[in-house]
Amino acid sequence: MKKMMIACLMSLCIAAIGNAQDTGAKPAPIPSFKAGGTSIALPSPSTEMTEVGYDNREVMEVFVPQNNRLIAGFMLTNDITRLTKKSDDLTMSKYAMVQVPRRGEYMDCGPNEFKEVTSDAKKQFGDVMNSSMKEAAEEFNRRMKSLHLNDATVSLGEPIQLGCLFSKQDAYGFGMILPVAMGGQNMKMAGGAVLMRIKQRLLFVYLYAEYKNEETIKWIRKATEDWTDAILKANK
Numbered sequence: 001m002k003k004m005m006i007a008c009l010m011s012l013c014i015a016a017i018g019n020a021q022d023t024g025a026k027p028a029p030i031p032s033f034k035a036g037g038t039s040i041a042l043p044s045p046s047t048e049m050t051e052v053g054y055d056n057r058e059v060m061e062v063f064v065p066q067n068n069r070l071i072a073g074f075m076l077t078n079d080i081t082r083l084t085k086k087s088d089d090l091t092m093s094k095y096a097m098v099q100v101p102r103r104g105e106y107m108d109c110g111p112n113e114f115k116e117v118t119s120d121a122k123k124q125f126g127d128v129m130n131s132s133m134k135e136a137a138e139e140f141n142r143r144m145k146s147l148h149l150n151d152a153t154v155s156l157g158e159p160i161q162l163g164c165l166f167s168k169q170d171a172y173g174f175g176m177i178l179p180v181a182m183g184g185q186n187m188k189m190a191g192g193a194v195l196m197r198i199k200q201r202l203l204f205v206y207l208y209a210e211y212k213n214e215e216t217i218k219w220i221r222k223a224t225e226d227w228t229d230a231i232l233k234a235n236k
Contacts, residue, residue, distance in 0.1 A: 030234050033071045033098070035201045036106040041234035042072050045096045045207055045227040050077045060097065068099040068204060096227070099204040109202040117202060118172040118195055122164075162190075165221050170197040171228045175220055177211050190216050192224030198235050205231070 031051060032039040044050060052060065052073045060073045074096040109117070162175035173194040180187055188211035196203040207224050209216050 031072075035071055035100045035198075035203065038199050038201050040071070040198050040201065040203070041231070042098055043227075043230045043234050044074055045223060048076055049074045049094065049096065050080060052080055056080065064097070064099055067102055069102050069105065070097060070099050072098040094207075094209045096205075096207045099206070101202060101204070104202060108200040109197050110200065111197075114170065114195075114197040114202070118167075121172060121174065121195055162192075162217065162220075165192055165194075166225045166228070168228070168232075170232065171195065173224050173228060175217075175224070177217075187211075190220045192220045194224060194228050196228065196231065198231065 030041045030043045032041050034040070042051075052075055056075075057070055057073050061070045064070045076094055079093075079095075158179075160177040162177065165173035165175050167173075171194055173192055175190065175192045177188055177190045180189060189208055190211040191206060191208045194203075194205040196205055205228065207220065207227060209220055211217075
């Protein structure tokens with residue numbers, strides 16, 4: 001499960017501070033999830049990814065910041081079976097999460113409030129982000145120790161900021177690459193994070209991929225914006 005832990009750590013890190021829907025066969029109905037009592041349609045980030053379901057969502061919840069609540073998680077369809085079986089060799093090369101703020105889940109988020117949220121997010125880059133990375137690692141390590149997984153503690157390298165990926169009326173996306181070391185394993189994760197306003201609800205949308213080369217960054221940039229556009233369209 002260590003590889004899954006390394007991958008899921010990105011949720012804590014970015015929160016602390018896919019391709020578009022393919023054409024072709026008739027698409028399946030878009031599932032909806034409740035955020036503050038409001039139904040939000042959440043299409044999959046790509047046709048190769050599937051929402052993990054309630055039981056697996058509980059497993060992924062361990063890697064969500066305490067101030068947030070996970071409402072949907074997506075993985076490569078072939079990886080979900082290994083997650084269900086709690087395989088020790090679970091490699092999550094790509095996955096996604098949609099979260100809501102616990103304290104503000106039932107509060108309406110209007111255009112002005114959303115501008116304030118995005119303005120605060122922009123301040124997270126620089127020294128504030130580096131501080132958030134340290135806090136995220138400490139929180140993650142506390143959770144692993146509470147689960148008696150003392151060998152799963154992590155150390156984080158300095159994040160490489162990708163800056164703003166895009167800015168829309170009801171969505172603001174940014175990204176980073178984060179070096180992670182745990183249990184003798186070293187890897188880099190690339191992530192796209194989006195603040196979204198859907199039906200007066202504030203959502204935190206995350207898409208991750210194991211960093212391999214520049215093509216990973218191109219994929220993150222395009223897939224994050226494509227998924228954002230698909231969510232906005234599904235909720236018109």
